Amino acid sequence: MSSAHGGGRVSAREAVAALTGSFTEHRPPGHPVRTDGPLGWSGYDDSRARAAARTGEEESVLYGVATVEGLPCVLVSFEFGFLGGSLGGRTGDRLEAAYALAGERRLPLVSLVATGGSRMQEGMIALIQLQRVARASAGLRAAGLPQIAVLRDPTTGGGWATVGAGADVVLALPGAQIGFAGSRVRPADADPYAYSAEGQLAAGHVDAVVPPGELAGTLGRWLTVLTAAGPAAAPVPAALSDTALPETGWDAVRQARAAERPRAGAYLDAYFDFRLPLNGDRCGGTDPGMPCGAGLHGGQAVVYVAQCGTATRPAGYRTAARVIRLADRLGLPVLTLIDTPGAANDAEAERAGAGAAIADTFAAIAAARVPVTTLVIGEGGSGGALALASPDRTHVTADSYFSVIAPELAAAILKRGPEDVRATADQLRIRPQDLVELGVARSVVGPAPLPGPP
Template sequence: MASGPADHPFGARAAISLVAAGFEPLPAVADAADDGDGPLDWPGYARDRARARTDSGEDESVLCGTARIGAHAVVVISFDFRYIGGSVGERAGALICQALAEARRRHCPVVSLIATGGSRMQEGMRSLRQLQRIAAECARNAEIGVPHVAVLRNPTAGGLWASLGAGADVVVALQGATVAFAGRRVRGDLHDTDDFRAEGKYGTGQVDLLVSPADARGVVTDLVDLLAPAAGRRRAGGVPAPVPRALGRTDLPPDGWSAVRRARDADRPRARAYLDDYFDVRVAISGDRAGGVDTGMLCGIGRRDGRTVAYAAQTGTANTPAGFRTATRLVHLADRLGIPVLTLIDTPGAANDESAERAGVGPAIAGLFAAIAGARVPVTTLVIGEGGSGGALALASPDRLWITPDGYFSVIAPHAAAAILKRAETDAPALAAQFRLRPQDLLEDALVRGIAGATVVCPTRSESRSVTGTSHVPGLPDKTVVASTY
C-alpha cells in the first residue's frame, strides 16, 4: 500500500511520530509574506507552493509544535522534503524562529528533525538571511541552557545543515542519509560517496551518533531524558559528581617503578569498565566537529542515581588533538547546561607525531586547559592508570583530583625522562622513584585529595587503615581524603 501524506518517509509528521507523541502544532505565523509569486516575483512560485501543499498536506516546508518524548515536553521542528525540497524561505524561517523562541519560553529541549535541500532560491537573499536568524535564536537558547538535539534525515544539505543541524548540542544521523553542505546538483556529481553521507560525517567527527530509523526513538528518548532536567538549572555551582570506586587493586605500590608497571598492566580495569560500573545509562558524543575522531577519548552524558553527569575518559592511549577538542566540547556543553563533569585520566601523554603537530596538538590541549579552568560546574577527576604529563593534566580538575592504587601521575614518563637526561633506559626505575609519582606520594604532597578504595599506610603516622567509606587520613590536611564512594 502506498504511503499517504502523513506517513510518507519524507514527511514531517512521519518524522515526528518516529521519536515523539502527542504533537500539537504552534499557531501559524501571521506576519510572513505568503502572497503570489513571492518577493522576487518568481514565475510559477505560487503554483509550485500550491502543488507542494497538495503533495505534502502541509502549509509549509517545516512543521513546528510541542510534543512529548518519554516523560518530557519538547519543542519539535520537523521538515517535510516534499514541500519544495524542505527548503526554507521567509515564512519557514519565521516558523523555525518562533519554535526556538517557544522552547526558550518554556525552558524545554528542542528536537529538530531535518530533511532539507537548504535555502529557497525563489526568495533570493530573503531566504538566505533566515540562516542568520535561526542561528541567532539557537545562540539565545544555548546562552540560557536550552538543550538542542538534531536528527539528520535523508537528505540534509545546504545552509540548514550548517545553521540548525551542525550547531546542535548533540547531532544524531540516520544511517544512509545524505548529509552535505552542497547537494549533488550543486556539486555537479551524481554520486554520493561516504564523504557526503551520514557514515562519513560520523567517521570524521561531524555527528555524534549514527543510528537506524528503528533505533532513533530509543536514542532520542535517552538524550532528552538526560538533557531535559538540565533545562532551567542554575548555570553555576551544583553538586559535584561522586568519585568512582576503584575497580583494580587496593594495595599500594611499594616503589615508583612498581606504580608505573601496574598502570601499564594490560589486565588493569580501563575506562569502559569504570563507565559501565558508574552509570545506569549513558549516551556517547563523538568527534571534534572539525573533521577528527579519537577513539582513545570517550565522551558523553550519563545518569547515575537519577542525576545527569557528563564524562570524558581516556582509554590508555596517547590522545590526538581531536580527542582533546572533543573533551573541550563536552566540558563546554556541560557548563552551558549546568551538568557536573567526571573525567577519568589514563594516558601515557599526548600524541607527539607529525600528524598531531599538523593538527594542532598544542592549541587543542590549551583549549581543554581553558575549558576546565573556566568551568562554572564542578569537575571531578579520577586517575585510573597512567597520568602522563600535560596530556593527562589537561583533563584534571584543579581542586577535585583523586587517584586509584594502580595509577600514577608524573611530570613525564620515566623512559622519556631518561632520554631527555641522556641517561640509559635502565635508569628509568630510579627516575620513577625520584619523581614521587606513586598514589601515596601524591597524597602526602597534597597533589591529590585522596586515593580511591585503597588500604593506605598513612605517610605521617605509618598507620595502616582499610577504608570502606570516604574518610580523613590521620595527620594529613582535611582536603586530603581517601575515597571509596560506593
C-alpha cells in the first residue's frame, strides 16, 4: 500500500479507507491558537502550514464514526505526515473528543496509531495531553466500552504509552516500529528487535501481528466479540473422549497423564466458531502453556483461559488475571480449562513472582461479576490449578483428577515410600466422581451425543 505523502507510509485517510468506506468525520469545537503555539516557538506556525499543505490535514489526528465489517465504532487515525503524528494541544482536543463521542454513542473505540510522540514546539503543554488521553481512556473503561489499538509504523513515545498500550486489545502491523523510546533517543546499541511489532509480541505487549490485508476482518471479529455482552454463563464443553470413570485414585492419575488424552487446543477448536488471542501479561512475559483470548460459541461471546498440561509460569497467571478482568469489565462470560501438574516452582518462577501472580489470579476470579465456567480436562495440580477454578461452576471430565498435591509429592511429604503412592492417591480422593461427591465439582461431563439420523 503506497502513501500519498512519501516515505512509504500510509496516510491517516488511506488507513481509514483500507478498513471502511463508511466514515463520517467529526471535529471538536475550534479554539483560538496563539501565534507560534503556547511557547511562542519561532517558525512553528510555518511548520504547521507546511504540514497542512503536504497532508491536507488540519492536525495530526482525525476521528469520526465508521462501520468496520458492518459494525459501528468510533475510528481515530493518526497522520504521521503532519509533524510526525505528534501530540500537541489541538491533538489532545481531538483525542478527548473522540473518546467522548465513543462514550456518548456507546461505541467501541478503534485507534489507528502512527506517532513519534509529544510535540517539541509545545513543550509541557504537549506532554500533559497524555494525562488528558489517560483520563478519557479511563472513562471509557469505567463505562464498559472496549478500546482497540492498531499500531502502525512508527508508534513511539506518549502515543504508544497511552492510546496504544492503554487499549484493551493491541494489534500491530508487521514490521512496525513500536516502543516508548523513538529511534533518535534510544541507546545506540539497543536491539532493534525489541522495538519491533514482532519483538513486542514476543514480550507480551501486543496481542497479535496482523497483515494489512487481514486487518479489516480481524477488527470485525474483535468488534463482534467485544460488543456481544450478555449475562449467560459459558456453556460447559462436552468431553472429547469416552474414557470410563477410573476405579482407583491412581487410575485417575494415569488417565489424566495419558499422552493420547485430548488437550486444551482440541477443546478450544471444538468449542469456538472462531477465537482471537489475547497475548501476554503486559509485564514482559508470555506463557505458551496458557493460551488466552475471546471468541464466539454458537453466537455467544466467551472469553477463555486455558492450561495446556505444562507447569504454569507467573506470566501465564498474570495474563489470565488481565484477561479475566477485561471480561468482567466488558460483561463477557469466562471459560477456564484446567490442565497442569501445578505452578512452575523453579528459581526463575520465584524471581518472577509466582506467589503474587497466583494470588492475583485467585483475586480476579473471586472478584468477577460475570459467570466463570470451569472444566478440568486433565491434571488439576494443587493451587496452581485451583487459581483458575470457578468456586461454583467447576466440572470435570472422566479423564481428569484434582488434588491438593500430586500423589507422589504427597507421599514424600508424609515420609512414605514409592510403594505407597497408589494408596495415597486413593486416600486423597482425587477421582472425578470423588470430586462431585465432595462438592468440589458439579458434574462429570461426558462426550457430546452423536447426531442421530435425519
